[in-house]
Amino acid sequence: MTPSTYVARSxxxxxxxxxxxxxxxxxxxxxxAFGACLRVPAGIRHAAGFYVLTLAGDRTCAMTxxxxxxxPWFGLPRSLPSR
Numbered sequence: 667m668t669p670s671t672y673v674a675r676s677x678x679x680x681x682x683x684x685x686x687x688x689x690x691x692x693x694x695x696x697x698x699a700f701g702a703c704l705r706v707p708a709g710i711r712h713a714a715g716f717y718v719l720t721l722a723g724d725r726t727c728a729m730t731x732x733x734x735x736x737x738p739w740f741g742l743p744r745s746l747p748s749r
Contacts, residue, residue, distance in 0.1 A: 687704055713734035
């Protein structure tokens, strides 16, 4: 399996099944990163994880996921108000 196929399948499992997320941009050790907040039909959007991308030129060569508990370390909230 190629790395891009692996990433595509991984993201499909994480973000599939009708779940919707809002992504909040951040930086971690100079790398692009984002917090992912799960949308629910009504109410607060809860943090689901923190993702750090490792870049090689203009491509993503790795992605590391952390539990949502690290979000405050990067100035991100653990939840977002409803829209």
